[in-house]
Amino acid sequence: MSRALSFHLGxxxxxxxxxxxxxxxxxxxxxxxxxxxxxxxxxxxxxGYTGLLSLGHAMFFTAGMYGMGMSxxxxxxxxxxxxxxxxxxxxxxxxxxxxxxxxxxxxxxxxVTLMFSxxxxxxxxxxxxxxxxDEGFVIPQPVRQIAGIDLSDATNRYFAALILFSVCLLAVxxxxxxxxxxxxxxxxxxxxxxxxxxxxxxxxxLGAVVMSGTxxxxxxxxxxxxxxxxGASFAEVPFSILPLLYVLxxxxxxxxxxxxxxxxxxxxxxxxxxxxxxxMLVAGVVLILxxxxxxxxxxxxxxxxxxxWLP
Amino acid sequence: xxxxxxxxxxxxxxxxxxxxxxxxxDFTLPEGEIRALIGPxxxxxxxxxxxxxxxxxxxxxxxxxxxxxxxxxxxxxxxxKGMAYTFQITSIFGELSVHENVALAVQRRLGNSQKTLxxxxxxxxxxxxxxxxxxxxxGDLAYxxxxxxxxxxxxxxxxxxxxxxxxxxxxxxxEVAEFIALIKDVAKDTTILLIEHNIDVVMALxxxxxxxxxxxxxxxxxxxxxxxxxxxxxAYLGG
Numbered sequence: 001m002s003r004a005l006s007f008h009l010g011x012x013x014x015x016x017x018x019x020x021x022x023x024x025x026x027x028x029x030x031x032x033x034x035x036x037x038x039x040x041x042x043x044x045x046x047x048g049y050t051g052l053l054s055l056g057h058a059m060f061f062t063a064g065m066y067g068m069g070m071s072x073x074x075x076x077x078x079x080x081x082x083x084x085x086x087x088x089x090x091x092x093x094x095x096x097x098x099x100x101x102x103x104x105x106x107x108x109x110x111x112v113t114l115m116f117s118x119x120x121x122x123x124x125x126x127x128x129x130x131x132x133x134d135e136g137f138v139i140p141q142p143v144r145q146i147a148g149i150d151l152s153d154a155t156n157r158y159f160a161a162l163i164l165f166s167v168c169l170l171a172v173x174x175x176x177x178x179x180x181x182x183x184x185x186x187x188x189x190x191x192x193x194x195x196x197x198x199x200x201x202x203x204x205x206l207g208a209v210v211m212s213g214t215x216x217x218x219x220x221x222x223x224x225x226x227x228x229x230x231g232a233s234f235a236e237v238p239f240s241i242l243p244l245l246y247v248l249x250x251x252x253x254x255x256x257x258x259x260x261x262x263x264x265x266x267x268x269x270x271x272x273x274x275x276x277x278x279x280m281l282v283a284g285v286v287l288i289l290x291x292x293x294x295x296x297x298x299x300x301x302x303x304x305x306x307x308x309w310l311p
Numbered sequence: 312x313x314x315x316x317x318x319x320x321x322x323x324x325x326x327x328x329x330x331x332x333x334x335x336x337d338f339t340l341p342e343g344e345i346r347a348l349i350g351p352x353x354x355x356x357x358x359x360x361x362x363x364x365x366x367x368x369x370x371x372x373x374x375x376x377x378x379x380x381x382x383x384x385x386x387x388x389x390x391x392k393g394m395a396y397t398f399q400i401t402s403i404f405g406e407l408s409v410h411e412n413v414a415l416a417v418q419r420r421l422g423n424s425q426k427t428l429x430x431x432x433x434x435x436x437x438x439x440x441x442x443x444x445x446x447x448x449x450g451d452l453a454y455x456x457x458x459x460x461x462x463x464x465x466x467x468x469x470x471x472x473x474x475x476x477x478x479x480x481x482x483x484x485x486e487v488a489e490f491i492a493l494i495k496d497v498a499k500d501t502t503i504l505l506i507e508h509n510i511d512v513v514m515a516l517x518x519x520x521x522x523x524x525x526x527x528x529x530x531x532x533x534x535x536x537x538x539x540x541x542x543x544x545x546a547y548l549g550g
Contacts, residue, residue, distance in 0.1 A: 179418045185404075197464065198391045201387070
């Protein structure tokens with residue numbers, strides 16, 4: 001087994017052990033962090049590995065979340081089936097967005113993704129009678145179960161989050177160490193050169209958007225299923241910026257970085273809000289410090305200094 | 312050897328606004344040849360080969376590679392058909408290791424076998440003398456070594472046609488001598504189109520030379536013929 005694989009399996013093992021030792025409050029937090037980290041890992045495929053900066057990833061998260069939530073609400077599907085449907089909807093949606101948005105590059109690409117995401121947000125508000133608009137709706141506790149396992153129970157919820165997180169973590173690890181992953185990194189570094197080595201860079205970028213959007217959608221669907229809330233606030237601009245922050249903090253282009261960034265940001269906010277009402281000020285200062293002294297994020301810095309083999 | 316035409320261009324032109332960078336160029340490259348493309352700065356050499364390999368579209372004309380009209384074919388498809396292009400301005404993946412750079416060139420034709428990949432990468436690096444630097448970050452290498460990575464990426468593709476855009480720029484005299492030996496070896500099974508300013512390299516390598524000036528071909532012939540050609544003298548020395 002390679003060092004990289006052992007390292008990531010080690011992280012999963014630690015998270016598994018923490019399930020039994022963490023106090024209830026942190027236990028609940030960590031389950032949430034793992035789901036949000038899946039969102040950030042999806043974001044990282046596009047931003048960290050392929051160099052595509054999206055400002056509208058909330059649309060993919062919401063596609064999964066509403067795909068799952070509406071299936072339960074309107075057609076009373078079991079949550080397990082609805083989750084799969086949510087992921088499929090996010091995949092199809094990201095394919096469509098990719099086909100359109102990848103006609104642009106650079107700043108235009110950022111703007112186009114931002115606009116598409118706003119369109120999704122406004123669509124949710126517009127169809128208020130069906131979607132319940134910005135009020136959102138709750139997936140009631142009795143239906144939040146898969147094969148008789150109650151997802152609202154803290155332990156089950158933690159396990160479900162851990163399974164999703166582990167699958168996505170290992171999938172990203174496999175992707176970035178594969179020949180395809182190498183081409184994505186090549187596109188990030190120098191797209192023209194990658195093209196002149198015979199790679200269809202457009203098709204690779206489209207693949208990255210679909211993988212990224214699908215993973216973000218899986219996080220959205222899981223969030224709704226595990227925590228019970230579905231709402232338009234998840235489609236708003238700040239929720240598109242969050243995964244960018246998580247990834248920048250944790251280390252773009254590292255497999256574990258999105259998780260580290262999510263955990264860091266979550267607890268930074270949590271701890272600073274016990275000290276002051278101006279907790280976003282603390283977050284801001286830390287962000288500036290990291291940008292000044294650790295441009296490649298926490299895991300990027302660790303890779304640069306100590307763990308050069310880290311994928 | 313029967314001269315089979317590998318690459319040809321028929322009245323190819325490229326205009327940038329009012330500027331005619333390349334106009335009405337007819338060009339034929341037989342398989343197995345080492346052809347040098349020379350000319351003063353701004354003669355249109357890089358623009359011309361960029362059209363051959365698809366980096367920029369033609370304004371007019373037709374390009375044929377291996378009997379197939381590739382004029383409208385995107386660059387990556389032409390590369391897949393067996394062209395390789397090494398950049399004039401070093402264009403490697405600076406953040407990646409030397410090994411990864413060459414692996415990117417090699418892996419496209421190998422599929423998923425990690426073992427063959429490593430062997431082929433090592434062999435391409437050994438041919439340019441960089442076998443000891445495989446683990447280094449490409450961007451940290453000295454300029455001359457980065458040029459060699461660029462060439463190793465060309466070799467790694469095992470192309471039928473290797474287009475080298477000023478490959479010896481920035482190399483030391485010793486490295487230039489090694490480069491000449493390397494290209495002689497590569498040319499045994501690869502057709503080579505070489506843009507080059509170093510006239511010693513051109514004379515040592517080229518079977519034939521094409522001379523461009525002001526976007527047009529002004530002469531073509533063996534090194535001896537070009538050496539004696541009056542139009543070429545004028546183009547280089549002014550007159």
